[in-house]
Amino acid sequence: MERPGPTTSTKSIRVLDDPERKELSIALGPIDLAAHSSHHTHQLPVQEGVFPFDMTIRGYRTHVVDRDGEPVPRIVLHHMNLLDPGRRELFLPIMLRVLAASHETRPVRQPGWLFGLPIRGGSTFLALTMLHNPTEEDYEGVTVHLTLEYERNDLLPLYPVTPFHLDAMYPEVSATKAWDLPPGRSTKSWDARPAIRGLIIGLGGHLHAHATRLTFRNLTTGEVLYDVRPEVDEEGRIVDIPMLMHHGRGVGALVVPEHTYRISAEYLNPSDSVIEDGGMGTVAGAFIPLENWPAANPREALFAADYDWVIRSQVEHGAAPEGRRNASSPGRTPRGRR
Numbered sequence: 001m002e003r004p005g006p007t008t009s010t011k012s013i014r015v016l017d018d019p020e021r022k023e024l025s026i027a028l029g030p031i032d033l034a035a036h037s038s039h040h041t042h043q044l045p046v047q048e049g050v051f052p053f054d055m056t057i058r059g060y061r062t063h064v065v066d067r068d069g070e071p072v073p074r075i076v077l078h079h080m081n082l083l084d085p086g087r088r089e090l091f092l093p094i095m096l097r098v099l100a101a102s103h104e105t106r107p108v109r110q111p112g113w114l115f116g117l118p119i120r121g122g123s124t125f126l127a128l129t130m131l132h133n134p135t136e137e138d139y140e141g142v143t144v145h146l147t148l149e150y151e152r153n154d155l156l157p158l159y160p161v162t163p164f165h166l167d168a169m170y171p172e173v174s175a176t177k178a179w180d181l182p183p184g185r186s187t188k189s190w191d192a193r194p195a196i197r198g199l200i201i202g203l204g205g206h207l208h209a210h211a212t213r214l215t216f217r218n219l220t221t222g223e224v225l226y227d228v229r230p231e232v233d234e235e236g237r238i239v240d241i242p243m244l245m246h247h248g249r250g251v252g253a254l255v256v257p258e259h260t261y262r263i264s265a266e267y268l269n270p271s272d273s274v275i276e277d278g279g280m281g282t283v284a285g286a287f288i289p290l291e292n293w294p295a296a297n298p299r300e301a302l303f304a305a306d307y308d309w310v311i312r313s314q315v316e317h318g319a320a321p322e323g324r325r326n327a328s329s330p331g332r333t334p335r336g337r338r
Contacts, residue, residue, distance in 0.1 A: 008311060013047035013127060022150055024055070026082075026127060029143030030067060033076055033133040046311050047127040056116035056157055059109030059149035062101045067141025074103040075237075078130040079206065080144060083310065086123060088296045090164035090287060091192040091261070094306035095296065097165045098125065100284055101146070102206055104230075104240050109149065115201065115286065116157035119150075128310060134237075159251065161201065161286045162293055166192060166216070168265040168281035171306055176313070181210065181269045181278030188279055189264040191219065196291040199252030200225060203285040204243040208278055210236045213266040216283045220259035226283055236270065252288055 014027040031044055062080065064072040079102040087096040098117070099108075110116065129144050151157075167177040168188045179188055203226040205214045216226040231240040246252045255261065265281025297303055 007045065008048040008126065009045040010048055012044050013049050015049050015052065017052060022152075024052075024148040024150055026146040026148070027143055028080070028127055028129050028146070030141035031131065031143075033072075033131060033139045033142050035133055035136055035138050037133045043131065044129055047129075049125050049127060051119050051121055051123050051125060053121040053152070055119050055121070055148075055150040055152060056160070057099075057119060057148050057150050058111070058116045058157070059107065060099055060101070061107035061109075061147050061149075062105065063145050063147075065143055065145070066139050072139050072142055073135055075135065076131050076133050076139065076142065077101070077103045077144060078132050080127070080129040080146065082146070083126040083128065084123070085126060085307065086296055087162075088195070088294050088303065089166075090162075090194050090196070090198075091166045092171070093297060093300045093303050094171060095126075095303065095310065096163070097284070098163055100165065100206065100282075104238055105204070106240075106243065108243075110286075113151075114157055115159050115161050116151060117162065118156075118160050126310065128313075159201075159288050161288050163284060164194075164287045165282055165284035166190070166261070166263050168263050169279075171309070172302060176277060176309075177280060177282070178208075178277040179279045181208075181267055181275040183269050183272050183274065185212075185266070185268050186279070187264055187266045188281060189262055191260050191262045193257050193260055194255050195257065195294050196289055197254070197256050198290045199250070199254055199288040200246060201252040201286045201288060202243060202245045203283055205230075205241050205284065206280065206282040207238055207241060207265060208267075208280045209238060210267050210269050210275075210278065211238065211265060211281070212268050213264075214241070214281055214283065215262075215264045215266075217262055217264075218255070218259055219262050223253070225253055225261075226285075255287075 016025045066072050081100045082098040084096040084098050089096055168190050169177045169179050213229050217224045228242045230238050233239050263283050
């Protein structure tokens, strides 16, 4: 008997527009979080939503509340992702990650007339959240709020931007993008080339505990585009990862398909034991395309594998099986795909 395919859900998502403030709120939840629970426990299924109208996103922020609307420590937000199944990534033929945030992510905001991410009304997005609770308290009815600051398309930005991300672990090697962390110092790197030419105007990153450095460089020219050392607490947990904007000549740093780029994540595991899935390294940034952005190809094997993993990963982390079937296999096109 064939195993049921992965599912998405619309049960735990609400999309609310505040036209006066020009803010679109995506609320994900509620879910209960027991004290000292890891991200390998019960999770929300991947939620599927639709952008209600054409807009240009100029900023975003997150906050987390309990069932009474009281703030919950941001540390519970391991990470969240908004994905576009209709477009591919810049460096890989997988689903475009529209934006990402974790507890250390600061609010992102740009002048709407200058920079913005164009969004087509009626297009589908997927919202993936991963929560944990390393604190001493239980929290009930936890909801993650993602607020998108936007402009309607009567005010188009001077520079339309598209996000991109790249992991130090290739998804075909590890669908989770994580690796086992050996004792002592270690480094994981990956090399890739972009699909089109464009300008990087800003970069940020994501790391796990015990990370010491994250870099992104142009191997062909030797140019260093991003080099940060995260701020950590006394237990080695990440407190803050700096976001860097381009301050060189021109609007952004030029990247081209003819050049090779490398992401590297460095760690220092202070224990004598291997930390399973302890390593992760991601750079993400804002990119001004100088060519047409490539559409997703659902028949591409890596795209199909990534899509399947995104949906199924929440089930493997204990998400409830409710939801509706999503056509994610190669040769079939999920709803809303452009």
